[in-house]
Amino acid sequence: MLGQRRKLILIAVMNLQQLFVMCLFLITLITTVSSLTQEQENDRITALPGQPAVEFSQFSGYVTVHKKHGRGLFYWLTEAVNPQDKPLVLWLNGGPGCSSIAYGASEEIGPFRIHKNASSLYLNKYSWNLEANILFLESPAGVGFSYTNTSTELRNSGDKRTARDALKFLKEWMTRFPQYKNRDFYISGESYAGHYVPQLAKKIHNYNKNHPGSFINLKGFIVGNAVTDNQYDNIGTVDYWWSHSIISDTAYKSIKSSCNFKSTKYTEKCDNAIDYAWNNEFGEIDQYSIYTPSCNKSSVNVTSTRLKNSLMRRRVSGYDPCIEKNAEKYFNRPEVQQAMHANNTGIAYKWTACSDELLENWKDSQFSMLPTYKKLIAAGYRIWVFSGDTDSVVPVTATRMSLSHLDLTVKTPWYPWYSKGQVAGWTEVYEGLTFATVRGAGHEVPLFQPKRAFLLFQRFLAGKNLPKS
Structure with missing residues (x-):
């Protein structure tokens, strides 16, 4: 009888503990929601058409980067489940002229994939927002939903303006989302973002030196199959x-x-x-x-x-070689654009994965990123470069040849790294930079090898070498 009473008391205590934990969760949730500004609430995505239920928050909308010329950049933030505990990672696709929403968000590292019928979404179990708050940016103006009211700018865009606008976007966006102002911040991307990412990192580095009061807490960057040196x-x-x-x-x-x-x-x-x-x-x-x-x-x-x-220019790739067509159908649906607060200026052209006009009229392209790498390595940023080994457009041999001319000291010599007991690629760690290949991956590494790419990202954020076994 005494034992039964003790058991009942123990159950009651456990129930009280569970109730206490639930109350704490609700208080945290209410506090988080109530702390959102009206601007953030205006950008909140309640749910996308055909979207499965999720536990994380999403926001999307426009940030004006040039009032006179009417340039506005479109973003999509997919927060982590516990966003306050995770870093902020900006993702940029290349082209130049290709959409981070079409590729990065919808095919690679985002939380959703688009069904072939383009009417519904399904979850990506290797989404990078399991580890970080992911901010997708359509850049420069003229890409995807990002726009300019000065049509001539579509024919004279280039590296320098893209970097300036991206920095302006970050400063304005962090004013709208002040909870991210002092958060650990990383930049990521692929292909021609091999220019965008280090160029933006350099812009932020110089900005921080000259504006210590409005510091952007940049910790480093990671780029894949990256254009590096012509x-x-x-x-x-x-x-x-x-x-x-x-x-x-x-x-x-x-x-x-x-x-x-x-x-x-x-x-x-x-x-x-x-x-x-x-x-x-x-x-x-x-x-x-x-x-x-x-x-x-x-x-x-x-x-x-x-x-x-x-x-x-990335055209087609992936296990479904026509996968980008799903995105072009889905993001042109009026109800999708309405849910994402997109195209509210009435862009005169159809949303496309890439802009031929931007690609064909690019006005400045830095010949080599190696001097920029040297400056950022000297500044102590965490820098990782990875390469899918079945890409013939920005192949592993190109990246290795370019990086070899940095003349970096080897810290950890070349070795195979593993995932699920299989060789996932090869890596070498230098003073100031880590290079890794991803075995069996094409140009869009997270599309072809999502688990290996996810492990790579985890290790990058943790600042740990890739596993040797």
Whole structure:
């Protein structure tokens, strides 16, 4: 009888403890909600059409970065479940001219994937917002829902304005979301964001030195299959084509002897050598993922402009080679735009994954990012560069050749890293930079190898080397 009474008392105590924990949770939730400003509430996404139930908050909307010219950048914040305990990570896609919502958010690291019917969403179990608050930015103006009221700006955009506008966006956005002002902050991205990410990091670094009172707590950045240096990237790219049997010995020798990759302009002989290989030897492959099926003939529309000026355009890739079409259907739906507070200015063109107008009219492109890397390494930022090894557009050989010219001291020599008992790639740790390959991944690493990319991201945030076993 006495034992039964003790059991009843124990159950009662446990119930009280559970009630106490629940009350604390409700108090925290109420405090968090009540602390949101009206501007934040205006940007809150209640739910996207066809969205499964989630426990995290979402916000999206516009931040004006140039009032006179009418430039507004569109963002989408997918918070972590406990946002106050997690860092803030900005994600940028490249192109130049491609949407971070079409690719980063919808195919790679975001919490949702779009069903083929483009009417509903399903969860990505390797979403990066499990580890951080992820801020997707459509940049520069003219990409996706981001806009400019000065139409000529679509034909004279470039690296410098993009970096200036991104810094302006961050300052204004953190004024709207002051809870993130002093949060640990990282920048991430891929492809031509190999320019955007370090350029923005440098802008923030210089801004912090000159404005200590409005400090942005930048800790570092991580970029994948990143455009780094025109000369070394291009040499490494041609080497990849040859070493992976995409082009012949004859074409390889012709390109190497005809092209001066130190130059910003190539001769007609060089152009002809590249065009011959492209048109006669490549075949109908997905150049962003050479071992997976391509979408169809009409979708593979990459030209030798990529090699000539290192301006890349991602067309199709992934296990579903036509996956970007899902995004173009979904984000053009009026009810989706309404839920996301998007296109409220009535953009005169259809939402697309990439802007041809921006790509074809890019006005400035930094020839090499290596001097920027050197400055940021000297400043002590955490820098990781990763590379999917089945991408022929910004291949692993290009990235390795570019980074080798930083002449960094090796801390941890080259070794295989593991996930689920399998080699997930290879890595080498230098003084000031970590490089890693991701085995079996194309240009969009988190699309092809989501678990490996997620582990890579976890280790980056933790500042830990990739696992050796």
